[in-house]
Amino acid sequence: MSRYRDLVPALVAVVVATALYAGFLAAVGVPRAGSLLGHSLGIVGLTLMLATETLYSLRKRAMRRPWGSMRAWLRFHMATGIVGGWLVVLHAAGSFQGLAGWLAAMTVIVVGSGFIGRYIYTAVPRTADGVMVEAQVLQAQLLAVRAELSPLEAGRSASVAIGRADERAAQRRLGQLERQISALRWARRSLATWHTIHIPLGMVLFVTAFVHVAASVYYSTLLR
Amino acid sequence: MARPLGCLTGSALIAAGLASAAILAIAVATGNGVFSPGELSAARGTTRGGVASHAELGTRCDACHAPIWSGDRMADRCRACHTEVATEIATRSGLHGTIAGADDCRDCHTDHRGPNASLTVVDLARFPHDQMGFSLQAHSVSIASGATTCEACHPGSLSTFAVASCAACHQRLDATYLAAHEADFGTSCLACHDGLETYGKGFAHATFPLTGGHGGRACAACHHGATTLVALKDAPTACVTCHLSDDIHAGRLGTACADCHTPASWSGASLDHAATGFALTGGHASPTCDACHPAGRFAGTPTTCIGCHKADDAHNGSFGTDCGACHKATTWSDVTFDHAKSGFALTGAHATASCQQCHIGGVFTAIPTACVACHPRPASHTTGFSNTCQSCHTTRAWTPATFNGPHSFPMSHGGAGGVCSTCHPSTFAAWTCTACHSTASMAAQHSGVSGYSATGCIRCHPTGSGGD
Numbered sequence: 001m002s003r004y005r006d007l008v009p010a011l012v013a014v015v016v017a018t019a020l021y022a023g024f025l026a027a028v029g030v031p032r033a034g035s036l037l038g039h040s041l042g043i044v045g046l047t048l049m050l051a052t053e054t055l056y057s058l059r060k061r062a063m064r065r066p067w068g069s070m071r072a073w074l075r076f077h078m079a080t081g082i083v084g085g086w087l088v089v090l091h092a093a094g095s096f097q098g099l100a101g102w103l104a105a106m107t108v109i110v111v112g113s114g115f116i117g118r119y120i121y122t123a124v125p126r127t128a129d130g131v132m133v134e135a136q137v138l139q140a141q142l143l144a145v146r147a148e149l150s151p152l153e154a155g156r157s158a159s160v161a162i163g164r165a166d167e168r169a170a171q172r173r174l175g176q177l178e179r180q181i182s183a184l185r186w187a188r189r190s191l192a193t194w195h196t197i198h199i200p201l202g203m204v205l206f207v208t209a210f211v212h213v214a215a216s217v218y219y220s221t222l223l224r
Numbered sequence: 225m226a227r228p229l230g231c232l233t234g235s236a237l238i239a240a241g242l243a244s245a246a247i248l249a250i251a252v253a254t255g256n257g258v259f260s261p262g263e264l265s266a267a268r269g270t271t272r273g274g275v276a277s278h279a280e281l282g283t284r285c286d287a288c289h290a291p292i293w294s295g296d297r298m299a300d301r302c303r304a305c306h307t308e309v310a311t312e313i314a315t316r317s318g319l320h321g322t323i324a325g326a327d328d329c330r331d332c333h334t335d336h337r338g339p340n341a342s343l344t345v346v347d348l349a350r351f352p353h354d355q356m357g358f359s360l361q362a363h364s365v366s367i368a369s370g371a372t373t374c375e376a377c378h379p380g381s382l383s384t385f386a387v388a389s390c391a392a393c394h395q396r397l398d399a400t401y402l403a404a405h406e407a408d409f410g411t412s413c414l415a416c417h418d419g420l421e422t423y424g425k426g427f428a429h430a431t432f433p434l435t436g437g438h439g440g441r442a443c444a445a446c447h448h449g450a451t452t453l454v455a456l457k458d459a460p461t462a463c464v465t466c467h468l469s470d471d472i473h474a475g476r477l478g479t480a481c482a483d484c485h486t487p488a489s490w491s492g493a494s495l496d497h498a499a500t501g502f503a504l505t506g507g508h509a510s511p512t513c514d515a516c517h518p519a520g521r522f523a524g525t526p527t528t529c530i531g532c533h534k535a536d537d538a539h540n541g542s543f544g545t546d547c548g549a550c551h552k553a554t555t556w557s558d559v560t561f562d563h564a565k566s567g568f569a570l571t572g573a574h575a576t577a578s579c580q581q582c583h584i585g586g587v588f589t590a591i592p593t594a595c596v597a598c599h600p601r602p603a604s605h606t607t608g609f610s611n612t613c614q615s616c617h618t619t620r621a622w623t624p625a626t627f628n629g630p631h632s633f634p635m636s637h638g639g640a641g642g643v644c645s646t647c648h649p650s651t652f653a654a655w656t657c658t659a660c661h662s663t664a665s666m667a668a669q670h671s672g673v674s675g676y677s678a679t680g681c682i683r684c685h686p687t688g689s690g691g692d
Contacts, residue, residue: 033261097336098258099247200239207243215259222292 010079014086021090033093033100034220042091046209048084049107052077052114053202078118085111103212106205113198120194123187145174255283266339273305278335278343288335299327319383322355344382346374359419387413408444410451423456432461436487476523502527506553542589568593572619607653637688657681 021041024031031037056077059068085107092104250258264278273287281287290296303310303326312318313326324331334345353360363372374382377389390413394402409416417423434441446466450456463481464471470490471481484493497504502525508516516532517525526532529547536556537543543550550561563570568591570577582591582598592598595613609616616625627644629635638660640646647655656679658666663678670676673684 095262097262098254098260099250100259100261196235199233199236203236203240204243207240208247211244211247212259215256218292219259219289 006075006078007082009075010082013079013083017083017087017090030093033091033095034216038091038093041087045084045087045091045107046213048080048087049209050206052081052084053206055080074121078114081111081114099208099212099215103205103208106201106208110198110201110205113194113201117191117194117198120187120190123183123190141173141177145177256285256289257283260285260336262336263338264335265337265341265343267343272307279339297327299329302329302333319356323352342382344374346382353419357418358414361420363419385414387411404442408442408449409447412451415452416450416456432459437489438487472520473522476521507555508553539586539588542587573621574619604651604653606651609652632686633682634688 021031024037031041033039033042056073059066059070059073088107089104092100095101096104247258260283264281266277266279268276270276275281278288288298288301290298290301303313309320310326312321313324315321332346332351333343335341335343360372363377376393377385379386379389391402391406391411432438438446444450447456447459450459460466462479463485464479467481472490477484483499484495486492486494502508514520528545529551530537530545533547534541537547538556549565550559552558552560568574574582580586594611595617596611599613601609601611616627627635627642633647633655635642638646644652646659647657649656649659658678661681666678666681667676
């Protein structure tokens, strides 16, 4: 279950928001997107989505003056993405008409894409502080282990240098490193592919969102 | 070189550009319809602007959403098609002229909520329904569904009202009452009711307090056949308009019932009898009304004593009909008679005499006023006195009397000084001279007078003088 622990804050926020929404639904009715509550949901949802898009990305690039661990910022990224996306869906109030409907659908798609990316991301071997293990490091470790085992493979003449227990441990470590290198290759390829899709999707989402906001302001405010 | 933000990568920027281009293209292709938040209403009405419903506008967004450079506002576009509404607002008449300004369309109307959704969305809590002439104060809750909805009274259109919807709910409240109420006042509920409790259980009826016998009566008992507010207010308030048939006086006492009666009851009337010109004082205060007003006859009741008391006249009419000249209203015996008015003032001894002494047998008329009628001539007055006793006597007493003549013999003779008994010691019809002139002395002096008699002095001395 520890692999789902990062999602707990986001799920708690979603449950709370849903409960409040259900209360309003029972007491008053569906809050239309153009109502005070509807607009509030949309504005907060968009703000959280913008935070999702930008803050984690900025942290990833702030190597010289890092503030907070990458793991913490990833948790924040997922939480704001899930909660913001859910608020956007609630803002739609079941109406998926025109650009606004596409925007809601895009939001769901991008959040879904984020879930996929999250699982690819977790497959990448990391150090204790969450930094991805570089392939060269693994490769060096692999070569070292193989060097330990090479005398054995040459005719067991080196049994004096290495005991049987150490031999078994080295064998396990060798297999582990080979799997990690294989996983790292897959994860890096997948992650690169995912980034190629997820980031443009996010951009389409935000362009659509900005147009939607601009159109709403134009039609409901400027043209009154 | 630092890696750019994800959103600034080449693929992201390309995606953003493609998305923008796609949205622009679709917006152009759909006439900005892509920005529509929902389908337009398909409710059909009068054809105006070439369409019979908003849905028929399709993607002509600018039909309602005027481009910002046009100078128009949405309300201008609304009024351009809905000219009758524009007229109402301009002339401050009708529904819209009453509650809305020229730019207020969107306060109540909306669209893009689907083909079957209402174009009117009214917040009941804010809608000035009072200005429509009907307050929702007493209709906040519907018997059918809890909170009252617009459709409960306006099932077809919010701009029309179905009076049948009143009966639909109120029949469930009290069908019996409603049937009677409709029978009395008709079915045009709004003709009288304004949605307040004005004519309901809280109605004060202040202009005509429903006290006494008026309380708890059916409205129609007084508001006969009234089917409008004006007619209700015109209900007469004069007693006789409703109670003419109850008038036991048959109109003889006029129409000011309230002068005597109160709404509490017809009985127990309180009348200021003095206002009739006949104050009930003394013995008149205690008898019942019937004593003077037999058989409820009030008009024409006599106000003279004899009018009612003829049978009580102990004088049998001998004193005429002006009883009040002697009697008071207290009792018959409380008499204050000024006898002088009869021409015979009771002075002297007459004042203390009993009535019967003069009015023998209760006879009061034709009583003679001459002294001799009551006072027989005394023996002392058998001759020499007329019947005018008052010439000498007063009513104070028979004596002393004052006699001033005529007297054939000087009354001062011999120093009598008017003392009658000097010469008339026993009776006024006889006199004597010998009381002063002794018989012996006179006989001696008249010894030589032929025919001298001691009792015949007057024949030779008619003036009492010696030289006669």
